Each structure stands twice: as C-alpha cells, then as structure tokens.
Amino acid sequence: MSTLETNSIGKYSGNNVSIDDSLNLKSYTTTQRDALSSPQAGDTIYNSTTGTIDFYNGSSWNSSSPNTFETPISYLVIAGGGGGGGSRGGNYPGNAGGAGGYRNSYGAELSGDSSSTETPLGILKGTSYAVSVGAGGAKGTGVDGGLHPTVGSNSSFGTVTSTGGGANASGISPSSNSVGGGTGGSGAGGRGSGSGFAGVANQGGDGGAGSASSSAFGGGGGGGASGNGSNGSSSAGGNGGNGLLSFITGTGVTRAGGGGGGVHAGTPGSGGSGGGTAGTEQSNVSNASANTGSGAGAAGKNNNDGGNGGSGVVILRWTTADATISGTRTGLTDGGVQTDGTSSYIVFTAGAGNISFS
Numbered sequence: 001m002s003t004l005e006t007n008s009i010g011k012y013s014g015n016n017v018s019i020d021d022s023l024n025l026k027s028y029t030t031t032q033r034d035a036l037s038s039p040q041a042g043d044t045i046y047n048s049t050t051g052t053i054d055f056y057n058g059s060s061w062n063s064s065s066p067n068t069f070e071t072p073i074s075y076l077v078i079a080g081g082g083g084g085g086g087s088r089g090g091n092y093p094g095n096a097g098g099a100g101g102y103r104n105s106y107g108a109e110l111s112g113d114s115s116s117t118e119t120p121l122g123i124l125k126g127t128s129y130a131v132s133v134g135a136g137g138a139k140g141t142g143v144d145g146g147l148h149p150t151v152g153s154n155s156s157f158g159t160v161t162s163t164g165g166g167a168n169a170s171g172i173s174p175s176s177n178s179v180g181g182g183t184g185g186s187g188a189g190g191r192g193s194g195s196g197f198a199g200v201a202n203q204g205g206d207g208g209a210g211s212a213s214s215s216a217f218g219g220g221g222g223g224g225a226s227g228n229g230s231n232g233s234s235s236a237g238g239n240g241g242n243g244l245l246s247f248i249t250g251t252g253v254t255r256a257g258g259g260g261g262g263v264h265a266g267t268p269g270s271g272g273s274g275g276g277t278a279g280t281e282q283s284n285v286s287n288a289s290a291n292t293g294s295g296a297g298a299a300g301k302n303n304n305d306g307g308n309g310g311s312g313v314v315i316l317r318w319t320t321a322d323a324t325i326s327g328t329r330t331g332l333t334d335g336g337v338q339t340d341g342t343s344s345y346i347v348f349t350a351g352a353g354n355i356s357f358s
Contacts, residue, residue, distance in 0.1 A: 025053065033061055051124050070122030071323045071357060074106040075160060076248045076315040080134035080152025081288050082165035082222060084259045084277070084296030084306030086142030093219040093262030093300045094140050095210075096240060096269065096279060097309050100152045100293030101162030101203035102225035102256045106248040106317060112162075112203035112256075114226050114244070121158050125323065125357050129158040131332060132352035136288060136309030137167045142299050152293065155312040163200045165295050165309055166207065166222070196220045196229060205229065208238035208261065219261030219279065222295035224272035229258045232269065237261030240295060243274020248315050249347065250340035259288065259295035259307070271297055277307050291349050317345040318357075326358035 028036070030049040041058035052063040079101045085094020102112035105120045123129060134153030141147045152164030196207030208220030208229035221229030224241025232238040240258030247253075257272025260279035268279035275289030279297035288294040288310035296307030320342055331353030337346050 051126070070124060071318065072120040073123050073323075074120045074248065074317040075103070075157050076106060076246055076313070077103045077155050077157050077160050077162045078256055078293035078312045078314075079155045079162040079164045080136040080312045081256070081276070081293050081295040081309030082152050082167035082259070083137035083139045083149030083309045084279070084285050084298045085149050085168060085219075085262070086140040086305045087262060087299035087301045087303060088142070089301070089303065091217065091264055091301060093217050093237065093264055093279070094142075094149070094298035094306050095168035095219055096207065096222035096229065096238070096259035096261045096298045097137060097149060097152075097288070097295030097306070098166035098197070098199060098207055098222040098229070099204050099224045099241070099243065099256035099258050099272065099274075099276065099295045100134060100155065100165040100309070100312050101200055102244060102293065103160055103162045103203060104244070104246060104248070106246060109246055109248075110226070110244055112225050112244075113199060113201070113205050115202040121160060123158070123357055128354040128356050130156065130352070130354055131314055131348055132156050133314055133332075133348050133350050134162075134164055134293075134312040136290075136296075136311045137165065139285070139287070139296060139306040139308045142284070142303040142305045149296075149306055152309045152312065155293075155314055157314050157316065162312070163203055165204070165293065166197050166199070167309070168197060168207075196223070196231075199223045204256070205241040205258070207258070208232060210261070217264045218266065219263070219269070219298050221261050221269045221272070222258030222276065224258035224276060224295075225256035225274065225293075229261070229272070230269070232261045232263070235263070235266035237263040237267070237269030237279040237298070237300070239269045240272030240276040240297070242272045243276070243292070243294065248317050249338070249345055255292040255294070255313070257292070257294045259297040262298035262300035264301050268300060269297065275310050280304060311350065314348040315345060317343055320344045323357040326356050329353055329355055
C-alpha cells in the first residue's frame, strides 16, 4: 500500500493542485523498477540509472523523454595536423600537410570548411565519455627514398570525432601524387602536376594542386579549417588554407591552418592562419604550432625536411550551474576547469582517457 507523507495541507481556491515545495518522485534503478510487482497504468517514478522520469502505460515502462536530464556540452574538437613533405634531390618539392578536422558546436561559430555550427553534445551525468587528443603527423625527410610524412591522429569527445589532417608523399616524380594518406580532416597539397586531396566534409578544406613547368615545380597548399589551400605555380608554392576563430574559452583564438607548399625556385607558400607553417625553397621547414591541429609546410629542394604537424586539442564548455566534472581524468593532460562568466570550460591538450559529469 502506498503512503502519502506531508507536513501540512492548506486550502487552495483554484481548480489545480498547489505544491509549495519541489515534488520528489520515488527513485528506483532500472533493475528495481522492473522488479516492482503489479505496477498500474499511470505509475510514475524517477529512474536513477538513466536520469529520466519513467511511467507505466499498463504493459511496459517508458521514459518520458530520452533527453529529460541531458546536459548540453559545447565542444571544439580539433584533430592533429598532417606532416609536411621533404624535398627530393635538386628539383622535387614535398607536399604540404592539411589541418586536422575541425568540429565546433559553440554559439553560432563556424565549424570545419566554414560550415554551420554543430549541435552541442547532450551528456548524462554519471556516464563516462571518452576523450582523446590527436598527435600531429610526422614530417617527411629530405633524402631520396626517405620517410614520407604521415597523417595526423584523430581527436574525439564522446560520439564526436575529428579526422587527422592529410599528408602526402615527400618529393617524388613530378607526375606522381599518390603515396601517403592524402585525404584527412583537411586535404594535403599536391605537387608536380598532381591535384590536391579532398578534405572531409564539414571538417576542413581541400589541398591545392601542384604545378610543373619544365624543371620548375611548386606544391599546392594544404587545406585549412576555413577552406581550401591554393594552387602552386611553376615559381611559387600554394598558400595553406586559413584556420577558424573561436571564442569557446572566452578569448578569440584562431586554429587549424594548412601548411604552405614548397617550391623548387621562387616563392614558397605561406602557412594558413592559426598555426600552419610556410613551405621553403631550400631549407628545412618549421613544425606547425602545438594544440592548433595545423598542417606543416613542405620543403622545396635539395633534400630538406618538412615540418611536423601540430597536435590537436579538445575544449569543452558548459553552464557552470548545470554540471561539474567529477572524478579523475587519468591519461589526459589539461589545465583544470576554468570559468568565463557564468560558464566553465576545460582544455585537453594531450592523451586519452574518460571523463564524467555530476
């Protein structure tokens, strides 16, 4: 038999029931709920396992909504950028690296390839969500038959995954463009007479095409978060695609620029805004900026090295009053929870592990 407990009962002049304090439904786990004997149609409980209000319709238990107690978490998930290619011999530039995939759900900001912002991820308190921060791709070395650059590693938060930035071969024969992982969050630039590689839809732009004229070669720029890298010419490398600006931490930061194309003789391509590095004509290439997911530039000639791609980053933001990160974050590197007005945010800069909210 059910028991109704109350501190006092007062007269109410309207036609509805008036309750001065919050209504506290009886709490059961899913197992306890299913073990209830002879539930009646209309019986209502709070399900502490799923965080939902459940009701019995006469034959089965049903949640009032799968989203009843979800808390929206805004995210910026950027994968590692692609490595830049080294040059081969005296003539053949490498290929510029593309920026890591860029997925953003904060405010009305742009997501990758200048697409519309995504929907914040609804999380359930007490549930674990995996977080991983992708490393940047390795550079290509500048010797004949040397190492090719590699794509960046994916970054993720729960069901949201950003794809590592594209990388393509170090300096190879002018018409060849197929060695290495060309397609990534943003595409790698082409070289010689090769076309650039496509980026992943809504994550990053395409790589620019390379150009060849007699013994003069310019590599295409790597794609960036905001759009495509530009094409190279016989006397210039293509510029990397620019990154995107986000205020998810309260301060505007541009991230995920593409690498610049190398050139045999002429002007190297510039790196895209947000951390992409420029290509070179006759020197080694600088590494892309860490925790920006930017692509690295490519070397132009005479057996020089490309640059390493920039590592990715995962940034989460939520209304402070709505949730608190609970427990330890083993395996992850972060700067702790910060506040910006009525919101909290956390920046993960390396590693892989699980987080939960309470």
